[in-house]
Amino acid sequence: MSTIKDVAKLAGVSIATVSRMINQNGYVSKKTEVRISEAMEELGYEPLIIRRLADHSMPTIALILPDITNPFFSELARAVEDICQQKGYTVFFCNSDNQDFKEKSYLEALRKRKIDGIIYASNYLTQEELHKLQRDNIPVVVLDRSSDNHKCTLIRCNNYDGAQLAVKHLLDTGCRKIAHIYGPQEIVTAQERLNGYEDYVKSFSWYTPSLMAPGHFQLEGGMQAVETLLLRHPDIDGIFAGNDFMAIGALKALHRKGIQIPNDIAVCGFDGVKLAEIIEPELTTVAQPIYEMGETAARTLIEQIGNRDAKPHLEVIEINVSLIIRESTRRECESQ
Amino acid sequence: MSTIKDVAKLAGVSIATVSRMINQNGYVSKKTEVRISEAMEELGYEPLIIRRLADHSMPTIALILPDITNPFFSELARAVEDICQQKGYTVFFCNSDNQDFKEKSYLEALRKRKIDGIIYASNYLTQEELHKLQRDNIPVVVLDRSSDNHKCTLIRCNNYDGAQLAVKHLLDTGCRKIAHIYGPQEIVTAQERLNGYEDYVKSFSWYTPSLMAPGHFQLEGGMQAVETLLLRHPDIDGIFAGNDFMAIGALKALHRKGIQIPNDIAVCGFDGVKLAEIIEPELTTVAQPIYEMGETAARTLIEQIGNRDAKPHLEVIEINVSLIIRESTRRECESQ
Numbered sequence: 001m002s003t004i005k006d007v008a009k010l011a012g013v014s015i016a017t018v019s020r021m022i023n024q025n026g027y028v029s030k031k032t033e034v035r036i037s038e039a040m041e042e043l044g045y046e047p048l049i050i051r052r053l054a055d056h057s058m059p060t061i062a063l064i065l066p067d068i069t070n071p072f073f074s075e076l077a078r079a080v081e082d083i084c085q086q087k088g089y090t091v092f093f094c095n096s097d098n099q100d101f102k103e104k105s106y107l108e109a110l111r112k113r114k115i116d117g118i119i120y121a122s123n124y125l126t127q128e129e130l131h132k133l134q135r136d137n138i139p140v141v142v143l144d145r146s147s148d149n150h151k152c153t154l155i156r157c158n159n160y161d162g163a164q165l166a167v168k169h170l171l172d173t174g175c176r177k178i179a180h181i182y183g184p185q186e187i188v189t190a191q192e193r194l195n196g197y198e199d200y201v202k203s204f205s206w207y208t209p210s211l212m213a214p215g216h217f218q219l220e221g222g223m224q225a226v227e228t229l230l231l232r233h234p235d236i237d238g239i240f241a242g243n244d245f246m247a248i249g250a251l252k253a254l255h256r257k258g259i260q261i262p263n264d265i266a267v268c269g270f271d272g273v274k275l276a277e278i279i280e281p282e283l284t285t286v287a288q289p290i291y292e293m294g295e296t297a298a299r300t301l302i303e304q305i306g307n308r309d310a311k312p313h314l315e316v317i318e319i320n321v322s323l324i325i326r327e328s329t330r331r332e333c334e335s336q
Numbered sequence: 337m338s339t340i341k342d343v344a345k346l347a348g349v350s351i352a353t354v355s356r357m358i359n360q361n362g363y364v365s366k367k368t369e370v371r372i373s374e375a376m377e378e379l380g381y382e383p384l385i386i387r388r389l390a391d392h393s394m395p396t397i398a399l400i401l402p403d404i405t406n407p408f409f410s411e412l413a414r415a416v417e418d419i420c421q422q423k424g425y426t427v428f429f430c431n432s433d434n435q436d437f438k439e440k441s442y443l444e445a446l447r448k449r450k451i452d453g454i455i456y457a458s459n460y461l462t463q464e465e466l467h468k469l470q471r472d473n474i475p476v477v478v479l480d481r482s483s484d485n486h487k488c489t490l491i492r493c494n495n496y497d498g499a500q501l502a503v504k505h506l507l508d509t510g511c512r513k514i515a516h517i518y519g520p521q522e523i524v525t526a527q528e529r530l531n532g533y534e535d536y537v538k539s540f541s542w543y544t545p546s547l548m549a550p551g552h553f554q555l556e557g558g559m560q561a562v563e564t565l566l567l568r569h570p571d572i573d574g575i576f577a578g579n580d581f582m583a584i585g586a587l588k589a590l591h592r593k594g595i596q597i598p599n600d601i602a603v604c605g606f607d608g609v610k611l612a613e614i615i616e617p618e619l620t621t622v623a624q625p626i627y628e629m630g631e632t633a634a635r636t637l638i639e640q641i642g643n644r645d646a647k648p649h650l651e652v653i654e655i656n657v658s659l660i661i662r663e664s665t666r667r668e669c670e671s672q
Contacts, residue, residue, distance in 0.1 A: 004359065023340065023355045058445040068413050068429065069610075074405045081431055085438070090445045092428035093404065095417055102421070109394040109426045113449040219614065252614050278555065278588050280616045 011039040079294025100124035139304035162321035163196025175238030181215040215246035222249025244269035281327035338379040347375040415630025436460035475640035498657040499532025511574030551582035558585025580605035617663035
């Protein structure tokens with residue numbers, strides 16, 4: 001932790017001058033003020049009084065998520081908030097929109113506003129940013145993202161196995177040509193789900209890479225992917241979508257075309273959002289325990305805030321997924 | 337704005353002592369520190385350096401909303417964020433859960449963390465809290481709530497007229513006994529929609545107050561309300577739900593009972609969320625221009641932050657709603 005002495009030295013002024021400026025007690029020239037401010041910035045120096053004020057405020061954490069309109073993330077937010085409320089914390093949500101410059105802005109804004117901890121459920125956290133946060137004693141828990149390269153606690157699901165569960169189930173219900181709608185491939189979860197699908201089906205004679213189409217983890221993306229897939233392969237009889245949001249879009253597009261679900265085409269999603277039960281037909285999905293994930297993330301983070309001065313944790317918590325079978329795949333088996 | 341002199345006076349110590357504490361430059365007893373801290377709190381005093389740090393950080397506003405899982409609010413959040421991004425602002429979202437103590441916590445946390453402005457789309461903002469924010473020079477724009485009693489800019493829709501539009505449309509499609517699923521009556525929008533419904537139908541011979549059932553602005557609430565209403569009045573042929581989230585729940589409950597929509601019972605919602613188009617059957621709704629509302633709120637707030645030292649604005653911006661007719665009410669007229 002740097003001191004007022006370090007600031008004075010770097011700015012090339014006396015301690016008394018820095019003190020006058022902090023105190024607003026006596027004259028300091030504009031030019032000197034700028035020099036002192038820059039030195040403070042560079043050293044990450046902050047007067048004790050600021051740290052005190054931060055300590056006095058309500059403890060607050062932030063949840064950075066990529067898409068607030070995706071029910072997976074709003075349900076996750078719900079869980080994080082419930083735990084925080086029990087523990088006397090408030091939560092700020094930040095919507096990064098999967099854009100790295102936005103994520104950077106949020107991290108910067110949160111750091112400057114003395115946030116007590118961050119749950120990071122988005123994509124572009126770099127080692128450098130993580131290091132900056134840790135230097136400022138801000139614990140970080142990463143949710144649902146890459147398992148390596150991060151020097152902090154990580155909570156995630158076995159996406160690869162989940163994808164294979166989906167494909168196996170579609171085959172079991174009699175599907176003979178299964179397509180995949182995938183999420184953005186710079187996102188690890190989307191990658192792993194695609195890999196799980198591809199590794200399972202690539203030995204089948206019907207398989208070809210053009211059975212995969214992008215849906216951008218979005219509702220509209222799911223709708224468009226159905227158009228693309230049906231043009232390429234009018235004979236598909238099963239679709240595995242990399243998240244529920246895209247699967248719901250796919251159901252809509254199929255319905256508009258008068259295609260019967262599940263008898264013409266069966267559809268399976270991934271996530272287990274509440275909405276999957278509400279739509280018609282109800283959606284079969286590989287469910288992540290969304291509430292449990294949010295809860296675990298919040299509890300872990302709050303514990304780390306309590307032990308802020310300990311070394312950063314590097315734990316990886318892997319949570320199991322499970323298949324929930326509903327109308328969108330419940331059809332008479334054609335074989336087996 | 338209070339000064340270091342006021343703090344010293346209230347704490348009963350010398351200016352030099354306060355200065356030593358702020359500066360962490362020399363000895364101050366624990367007891368004195370506490371006294372000085374209390375005096376600072378009471379006077380709302382903050383050393384110039386803190387205000388400077390706040391100015392240096394990225395400008396950030398907060399959107400306080402009652403329910404992050406309701407798509408109306410996540411779509412609103414989207415709009416607020418788009419504008420903020422254009423203008424170089426970041427946004428923190430706070431989910432108040434319609435609980436006044438949570439709202440208070442958020443306001444306090446935001447105030448302490450030097451937020452630049454607040455869009456308030458929740459329920460319990462008191463005059464006192466508003467006054468505190470204004471004292472700290474934090475502009476507030478209130479969205480979608482009460483039109484009186486607030487000394488700040490207010491953006492809202494004509495809920496009363498919208499409700500009447502819905503009821504009139506249901507009558508036009510041939511409905512002869514229309515029920516209403518209403519939101520929490522401490523929320524002004526829910527109140528106004530209920531009043532709009534009741535004023536329109538109370539002169540009809542079929543009308544009775546037991547045609548109204550609460551749905552708490554929630555999906556599950558809409559489902560439960562259908563159960564209640566059908567027990568009381570098996571002969572209803574139209575439902576006006578006070579928001580889309582409840583209407584979607586109502587559609588689900590009706591579908592599970594094997595009731596044909598719209599021929600047995602027609603359903604109309606309120607809000608105009610994207611999801612209303614995705615579900616089956618597609619939902620007729622009184623649409624608020626959600627994006628425009630969020631956009632206007634964000635633009636107005638950012639303008640006020642730019643003119644922070646001007647008197648608080650008291651403008652009321654009323655935005656029109658419109659009926660969007662879809663499958664859930666599109667049936668053959670029985671009469672007219």
